[in-house]
Amino acid sequence: MKKSLLTAVFAVASLGGAYAQSNGDVTTNADKYKVETNRFFDNWFFDINGGAQVYFGSKDAKKSFGKRLAPALDVSLGKWFTPGMALRFGYMGLQGKGAAINEKEAFTTGGSFVKNGVKYYDQKWDMMNLHAEVLFNLSNMFCGYNPDRIYSFIPYVGFAWLHAWESPKNNEFGASLGLINKFRVSPALDINIEARGTLLKSGFAGDKGNHGKDGMAALTVGLTYKFKQRNFNRGTVISTGISESEMRRIQNQLRDAQAYNNQLKDEISALRNRKPEVVYKEVAADDSRVIFFPIDKSDLTAKDLVTVKLMAESIKATDKNYTVQGYADQATGSKAYNLRLSEARANNVRDALIKEGVSASKLKAVGMGGVESVFGKENQLSRVVIIK
Known part of the structure; x- marks a missing residue:
């Protein structure tokens, strides 16, 4: 037995x-749509962009577009959690320009112009825009992860808190929507062309009588520096x-x-x-x-x-x-x-x-x-x- x-x-x-x-x-095959999750301190990046922004208020359209252009500086810090999704936090300034129908309205500078027989007064104020967004790299999401890809199409959505430094000091919350056109220069450096739109409640530029919505649009160009660890390791499929x-x-x-x-x-x-x-x-x-x-x-x-x-x-x-x-x-x-x-x-x-x-x-x-x-x-x- x-x-x-x-x-x-x-x-x-x-x-x-x-x-x-x-x-x-055993054979190991790389899957371009799968990557290994990195540590928390991997895949961070820093953006610095400069350009111009335009404020859209109830009276601003009376002023020529060129004279409403104001300087814009955008500085951000973010992290890619996957090749297709990132979180970003940043500061954007520096000025806003517009037009008011009342000489005593907020942010007027003393300058004026006449449009269709109506006199309007120039506005200019110092401001900042603290923003946070979720970024979506659609190039990686739909075409597979490729750290050497030359161009990436990256839309984003988020929210913003705008503050006017000039008196009266105004604060407003808004929603952000934008698009980043990213061009790879080296493993550590990218060039960005970014378009941003921010929607907020009317009155940030001082026109408290208007209860509609105002907006701000910006176009900037700048650089992104990617901290190490920069890339993701590809996921593997093991078969016997x-x-x-x-x-x-x-x-x-x-x-x-x-x-x-x-x-x-x-x-x-x-x-x-x-x-x-x-x-x-x-x-x-x-x-x-x-x-x-x-x-x-x-x-x-x-x-x-x-x-x-x-x-x-x-x-x-x-x-x-x-x-x-x-x-x-x-x-x-x-x-x-x-x-x-x-x-x-x-x-x-x-x-x-x-x-x-x-x-x-x-x-x-x-x-x-x-x-x-x-x-x-x-x-x-x-x-x-x-x-x-």
């Missing part, structure tokens, strides 16, 4: 070895390649192991229900002698060597010559492989008998290959060495 359990263990170990050998055949013949061999071993497991369960159940008995058997000197092997094995265990020692004493007591016949089951493995396995089993038993003092001239080892049946239809009973 213990020998049967040991055989089952070796059968399972043989299956594990087959899988380990198959899994050694198992040949069809190898897969069939593994399936046969699994079926055989399952059948043997069911047999062991039946044997255990029968032994539990059987009453103890003592069996005496007289073994003649010329009786056949057998040693069973686990699936795919030819080595002798410590228990097998005890059996060999007893066989050697019996063989040395006679003048007969013996044939050591090795077998394998034909249900698993190829014909050539089973022949080599049966020869290895026969030679190992012959060598062990010689070590126990049996004359080599009395022993002949023969491999019989894979056979359908030796002691019955069960495959495990065909993995055997018979000494005749």
